[in-house]
Amino acid sequence: MPANSFNGQTDYGIGIGxxxxxxxxxxxxxxxxxxxxxxxxNFMVDGGRPLEVLDQIMEQYRVVQHGVSMYFGSADKPDRAxxxxxxxxxxxTKTPWLSDxxxxxxxxxxxxxxxxxxxxTFASAKRTAEKxxxxxxxxxxxxxxxxxxxxxxxxxxxxTEWEFLTEVVERADCGILLDVNNxxxxxxxxxxxxxxxxxxxxxxxxxxxxxxxxxxxxxxxLDTHDHPVLDPVWKLxxxxxxxxxxxxxxxxxxxxxxxxxxxxxxxxxxxxxIDGAKAAKKARTKSNMSKATRA
Amino acid sequence: xxxSAKSRRAIPRFKIAAPVGLKPPxxxxxRRLATTNDVVKLQRLMTNILVxxxxxxxxxxxxxxxxxxxxxxxxxxxKPNDRLTAFExxxxxxxxxxxxxxxxxHDDNPGMRAVLGGKKFTRLIEAYLTKYPSRSFTLxxxxxxxxxxxxxxxxxxxxxxxxxxxxxxxxxxxTVAFDEAKLPVLTADDISKTPPERLRLRLQPYLSLLALxxxxxxxxxxxxxxxxxxxxxxxxxxxxxxxxxxxxxxxxRRGRIYLGVHRLDNRLYYKRLERPAFLILQAxxxxxxxxxAITAGGRCVKPxxxxxxxxxxxxxxxxxxxx
Numbered sequence: 001m002p003a004n005s006f007n008g009q010t011d012y013g014i015g016i017g018x019x020x021x022x023x024x025x026x027x028x029x030x031x032x033x034x035x036x037x038x039x040x041x042n043f044m045v046d047g048g049r050p051l052e053v054l055d056q057i058m059e060q061y062r063v064v065q066h067g068v069s070m071y072f073g074s075a076d077k078p079d080r081a082x083x084x085x086x087x088x089x090x091x092x093t094k095t096p097w098l099s100d101x102x103x104x105x106x107x108x109x110x111x112x113x114x115x116x117x118x119x120x121t122f123a124s125a126k127r128t129a130e131k132x133x134x135x136x137x138x139x140x141x142x143x144x145x146x147x148x149x150x151x152x153x154x155x156x157x158x159x160t161e162w163e164f165l166t167e168v169v170e171r172a173d174c175g176i177l178l179d180v181n182n183x184x185x186x187x188x189x190x191x192x193x194x195x196x197x198x199x200x201x202x203x204x205x206x207x208x209x210x211x212x213x214x215x216x217x218x219x220x221x222l223d224t225h226d227h228p229v230l231d232p233v234w235k236l237x238x239x240x241x242x243x244x245x246x247x248x249x250x251x252x253x254x255x256x257x258x259x260x261x262x263x264x265x266x267x268x269x270x271x272x273x274i275d276g277a278k279a280a281k282k283a284r285t286k287s288n289m290s291k292a293t294r295a
Numbered sequence: 296x297x298x299s300a301k302s303r304r305a306i307p308r309f310k311i312a313a314p315v316g317l318k319p320p321x322x323x324x325x326r327r328l329a330t331t332n333d334v335v336k337l338q339r340l341m342t343n344i345l346v347x348x349x350x351x352x353x354x355x356x357x358x359x360x361x362x363x364x365x366x367x368x369x370x371x372x373x374k375p376n377d378r379l380t381a382f383e384x385x386x387x388x389x390x391x392x393x394x395x396x397x398x399x400x401h402d403d404n405p406g407m408r409a410v411l412g413g414k415k416f417t418r419l420i421e422a423y424l425t426k427y428p429s430r431s432f433t434l435x436x437x438x439x440x441x442x443x444x445x446x447x448x449x450x451x452x453x454x455x456x457x458x459x460x461x462x463x464x465x466x467x468x469x470t471v472a473f474d475e476a477k478l479p480v481l482t483a484d485d486i487s488k489t490p491p492e493r494l495r496l497r498l499q500p501y502l503s504l505l506a507l508x509x510x511x512x513x514x515x516x517x518x519x520x521x522x523x524x525x526x527x528x529x530x531x532x533x534x535x536x537x538x539x540x541x542x543x544x545x546x547x548r549r550g551r552i553y554l555g556v557h558r559l560d561n562r563l564y565y566k567r568l569e570r571p572a573f574l575i576l577q578a579x580x581x582x583x584x585x586x587x588a589i590t591a592g593g594r595c596v597k598p599x600x601x602x603x604x605x606x607x608x609x610x611x612x613x614x615x616x617x618x
Binding site: 041052069074110116124153154155189 | 314316317325326330337338342346373377379381384387391430431473476501558
C-alpha cells in the first residue's frame with residue numbers, strides 16, 4: 001500500500017546509482033538490487049555503448065531516472081530538443097517517476113553544469129512551479145523535485161528553503177525527492193535546524209529520498225558524494241522515514257567510488273531505519289485500533 | 296642551465312575574450328524579483344561571474360568588469376554568514392565551475408594534454424571555455440568547438456597550433472564515434488533496387504572522416520598506453536624506487552593521413568584510409584550518387600580496388616541508404 005499519494009512505490013526498496021566503474025560487476029554477477037537510479041543525461045544519446053548497457057541493465061533491473069540539467073528554476077523556457085530526448089528515454093526506461101533538482105543553472109542558453117541555489121521568493125516559486133507543470137505535461141510522467149545542497153543565499157529571499165520547496169511543490173502539484181544529506185549540508189552552511197526543514201515539508205508529497213556522504217571543511221561543508229553516509233544524516237533519514245512512511249531510497253556515491261559491494265552494503269544500512277519506521281507505524285495502527293474498539 | 300630556465304619560464308597570459316552567447320550582466324542585481332526579467336538579470340549576473348576564469352591562486356577575480364571591487368559586487372546580492380563573506384561564498388561556486396569543467400576536459404583530451412603539457416593545456420581550456428561556455432545541457436558536447444577555437448586563437452597553442460588543431464579534431468571524432476546514432480545499414484537488396492546513377496548513400500552518423508596533417512592516431516594511442524601504465528604504477532606501488540618512470544611520447548612529425556574514426560560492436564576504432572577511398576567516402580557523405588562518387592577517387596583507381604573497399608565498408612556497416 002502506498003505510504004502517501006506521491007509515493008506509490010513503497011515497495012521499491014533501496015537502490016543505488018548506476019555508475020560506470022560498476023558496469024562489469026553488475027552485468028557479470030547480476031547482484032540482487034532493488035533498483036538503479038540512472039542519470040538521465042548520461043543516456044540521452046542516440047546510440048553506442050551507453051544505451052547498450054542500459055538495455056542490458058533493464059533486462060534484469062528496475063531503473064528510475066534522475067536528471068541534473070532540467071533547471072526548473074532557470075528563467076529560460078524549457079528546451080524543446082532537450083525535452084524530446086528526455087521523453088524518448090522515459091519511454092525506453094519506463095521509469096515510474098522522474099526527478100530533477102529545485103535549482104537553476106543556465107541563462108541565455110549558456111549552461112554552468114552546476115546546481116545553483118534559488119532565490120526563495122514567491123514570484124520565483126510561482127514561475128518555477130509553472131515550468132514544472134509544463135515539463136510534466138510534456139513528459140506525461142510524475143515528477144519529484146529534489147532539494148539541493150547550497151553554499152550561498154540571496155538578499156532577495158523572502159522565506160526559508162523548506163517554505164520555498166513547499167510553495168513550489170504545492171503550486172506544481174508534484175512530488176519531492178527529499179535529499180536528507182543535502183538538508184544536513186545546507187543546515188550547516190546556513191545555520192538552520194535540519195529537523196525544522198524535515199518537519200516543515202509536506203510529507204505526503206515525498207516520493208523518494210536520497211542519502212549520501214559529504215566532506216567537512218573548516219568553514220563549510222561540501223556535498224561531495226565520496227564517503228559513506230555519516231551518522232547525523234542517518235538520524236535525519238530515520239526521522240524523515242517516520243514522518244513520510246517507507247519511501248524508495250537511494251544512496252548516491254559519485255566520486256572515489258569503491259567496489260559495488262561496498263556501495264550496496266552502505267545503501268542497505270537504510271533498512272535498519274525503514275524497519276524502525278515500519279514498527280512505529282504498526283504500533284500506531286494497533287493503538288488506533290484498540291482506541292476505536294474501546295470507543 | 297638552459298633547460299631549467301626554460302621550465303621555470305612562465306606561460307604568457309593574454310586578455311581573454313568575452314563569452315559568446317551569454318548576454319552582458321546588469322550593472323547591479325535587481326532589488327526584488329517581481330518579474331521574469333528580474334530573475335534573468337540575477338541569473339545573468341551570477342553566470343557572468345561564475346564563468347570568469349580563476350586567478351593564478353584559484354580565487355575569484357578581485358575586480359569586476361566595471362572596475363568595482365568584486366567584494367562590493369558580491370555583497371550586493373549574496374548574504375554573508377559568520378564564517379564566510381559574500382565574496383567567499385561566490386568564490387566556492389566559481390571554483391566548482393572551473394574545477395569540474397577542467398577535470399572533464401582533462402579526461403576527454405589526453406592527446407591535447409600531451410601535446411601542450413599540463414599548464415599550457417589548462418590555459419587553453421580556460422581561454423576556450425571563457426569564450427565558448429557550454430551551450431548544451433550535456434557535458435558530452437563540451438569539446439565540440441575546441442578545434443574551431445584553436446583555429447581562431449592560435450596563440451594559446453603556439454608553436455604547436457597545427458598539431459593541436461589536428462588532435463582536437465581527432466579527439467572530438469572519438470566522442471562522436473562513442474555515442475552517435477547507428478542507422479540501418481545498406482543491404483544488397485537496397486543496391487539492386489536503384490541504378491548506381493541514382494543511388495545516393497549516406498555514412499553512419501558515428502563515422503568521422505578526417506584528413507589530418509599528423510599521424511595522431513598512433514600518437515594518441517601511445518599517450519593513452521603511457522597514461523595507463525602510470526595509473527597502474529600509482530595503484531600498485533608506494534615506494535619511489537618502484538615507480539615507473541614517466542616515458543615521454545615524442546610529438547609526431549608532420550605527415551598526411553586519412554582516417555575513419557568509428558565504432559564496431561560498441562568499441563572505438565580508427566581505420567587508416569587510402570586517399571582515393573577517403574575521397575569516395577567524402578563524396579558519398581556529400582550526397583553524390585554512387586556512380587559519380589566513385590569517380591571522386593580519381594582515374595588511377597582500379598575497379599577491383601573500389602570493389603574491395605566497398606565490401607569492407609559494407610562489412611563495417613558504414614554505408615546506409617539516404618532516404
